[in-house]
Amino acid sequence: MNSAISKRQLQTRELPIIPIVIAQQCVLLPLYFFIPLWIVALNLFAAGLVVWSMKNKSFEVDRWLKLVITAAAIVGILVVFRKFSGRDAGVALISAMYGLKILETKKLRDANLLLSLGFFMLVAGFLFTQKPWIALYQFIPIIAILNALVSMQSIGRGKVVKRSLGQVIRSLSQYLLLALPIMIVLFLFFPRLGGPIWRMPGASTAASGVSDSMTPGDVSSLQLFDKVAFRAKFNGSAPNEKDLYWRMLTLGEYDGITWTRAGTTPYKLPESELTGKELIDYSITLEATRLNYLVTLDRPIKAPQRSTLLKDFTTYTPFRIMDRTRYQVTSAPTLPIETQLSDTQRSFYTNIPQDGNLKTKNWAQEQRQKYQSDAEFIHSVLVQINQQEYFYTLQPPIMREDVVDSFWFDYQRGFCEHYAGALVFIARAAGIPARVVIGYQGGEKNPLSDYWIVRYANAHAWTEIWYEDLGWVRIDPTAAIASHRVEQDLLTDYRQRESLFDNFDIVDLEDLGLFKQFEYWMDQVNNNWNDWILDYNSQRQRQLFSNWGFSKITNEQLIAFMLIIVSLFLGFISFRWLHQKDRKDQVARAYEKFQSKLAKEGLVNVDSTTGPMQLINQLKELEYSALVRSPHKSVRSKYEQHIKAIEAYIHYRYQNDKPDFKAKKNLLLQFRQV
């Protein structure tokens, strides 16, 4: 028997410190990876102090100690970050304050504040990472917070507080399970604003890969990052991996050291040029580049929305790509561009600095004389790269002056930027318009799905040479390097580069190693995560609803739909719960079934007031009258069996104080036999 305690007792009793501390630390755990270690130590120390003082009543955390710890945290953050604003300093500060708040948690109100703020603190983690793992992790602190709240509410004599971890998770997961559909509906329907209300500075991550200039001589070691640059999905069959040249921007201006972009104008491709050309439709999900250029497969025929196709067939956006961006493009790989070149353009694309790299300049002009056409000349240069001792390396020597000369004649080793830069220089020296194109080459098909992953390591530079009548033609000098002169470790370490050279392996789906399989699988999870969760914005929201047949849905309609669905859902679950009159146990259900079976056979009259005793009486009368008609034993035993079952039921129901599992089992068996 339970007896009551007064509410005042409940409110003034000691707080359940352990669940509260657990909840708080679960909230802070993901942040511990991103804030200075000493704040982590301080937070853990504070939590330890509180637990210690709970176990040892004689020890109490002194007010001065609290003050000193808090002041130390604030001063420390100021010293380390020199400010409180910005993501890192701000999160460090609130983490420290939130961690130290446990020292000040004495009353129910403090605890409520601490736990409710916990939900807010969870958001702070999303400022650092938005990977699926952190989203999944959220369930742990949420359950911990709810558990702490329940512990505060329970009077403690019930089974609530002293439950095993499994029981806690099971009972609180119910809330989460029912909350999930509501979450999904709100997520889909809740109207999103087009842009931020205000923008905070900071939160900058260096985006590597492709930049908008190229200085080959400066690089002594090229890092190949495995980080994903973008993903591409083809509607239809994908081109050969060797032909996957992803164009990003062209560099036409050269000052002797650095290649930079040239100003160019918007361009609209006449429809007529597309007749008979093979078209490739695909979508690209581009990671943040912090550049104004989109990646497209060489050569795009039309710019995606909100961007402009430029004359050099790159696509320009008026804003820098700060977030992961998705767009649809169509490309025509065989499309000729700019078959006619004006004189100004011709002189622009053949311009090289007057001084410097004289050796190469002279060499190029001499060589040009030996060949009939520009194309033959360029081919001879490629043959030279292939036949002579030109090496592909990621650790090229630094070349400060006359970069092209020292690369072409002295070192003869470099990576794509060196080769592209040198070829363009040679072509221009020979009076042939040429430019550097940078972007990405190749990609890795996810064999488990139908999209391509292109990584930073796929970043590439190649050239476009302008020929009379043909327009700009893609020439990749790096691909001309003989494969035995590609540094061996490159081929093994950086398979992304393999496709450039002749002998590359195709990943076989059947021979896919476990690790690789896992890697692809993870990437697919990530990709879907980006697609469906992180990138869901007002645009995708509209698109989704127009796919469902609601084009031009207004925000008001969205809200109305949302409210209706959520209320229907809540109505449904509350109706199911609140209107199920005393949920009957197994025995009661079996008895009812038995009773209605008898009624169906016409043996008894049953209404809602018929008790088991009345049932027995009815059966006894029947038995008697049946016996009068035919005193047969089987008749008797039939009724006897029924009566015995009911008697057992009465005994089980009304004369047992303890649940008796054996009796229950027997009883169920008896009812079933009928």
Added chain:
Amino acid sequence: MKIPKSIKNSVGRWFGSRMPVGDSVTLNQRSSYIWPTRAGYLLLGIVILMMIGATNYQNNLAFLLTFLLIGIGLVTIVYTFKNMQGIQFSVLPVNEAFVGQPLAISMSLTSNSGKEHYSIGIGQNNNELLVCDVPDTGNATATINFEASRRGHFELPRLMVTSEFPFGWLKTWAYFRFVTPILIYPKPIEPPQLYEQDHGKDSDEGVKSEGNEDFYGLKSYQPGESLSRIDWKAYAREKGMFVREFVAYKGQQLCFNWQDFPGNDDEVRLSYLTFMVLQAASQNLTYTLIFPGTHIGPGDGEEHRAQCLEALALYGEKVAPS
């Protein structure tokens, strides 16, 4: 603020119509109300903050978390209701109660739903609540003290049942009234100088009443008195018709009469009589109770005592149909 009486009445009727009554009451959701607590408002504020943050940073994970929290909050409404549904409150047999003493009403709380119910608060108002858990089988008991200020039939005031379980964000409450016959007996007061008033004797001579044991003295015969007690000797001596008066000391038959306390207020007289009945009953004496309109006894035992007390409690009241 003044609320027009008609509105007040109709509100009262509405509340009243939803309030279950009886000596065993089960709450349903129709009679329950729900509202956020202070912690609930705090959470609401935090949800709004999170929403603003999520919108501003266009952070979909923050949106998801916020929406999950809203979902949990909404589901909690149903859970909070559910926690208070299907509890049967049954009033337990009431001990006898006298005016001025606390009236302890015990009730048992049993679960009709086959589920446990946690942290159920019950009491007359928000400030004096008892909180208990109701087990899935068996029952919990709660005892609430009421103040009985008047003798007679006692109507239990409405009781409030409330719970903030599970998370303390929402508070649900409901009212109900036990309708069960409860009699409040008059406050027992020891009569002052009972015996002087009575016969001018000191009280230390013991309680005196008509009895048939020890000879006490003679008094004039009054018609109707037992002939066996007539002092025939005195009569023979022509001294008059006297009755031998006997004193019944403790253990003897007593008569408590309204008339014994002239000049006192009715309630005070009832209190005196109550005191005397209680005293006599506690010593297993036989006694008679006489007051206007009522003559009980002589008798003894529990039943007699209860009859006397009931009569005293109901003096002047119309007998309620039972």
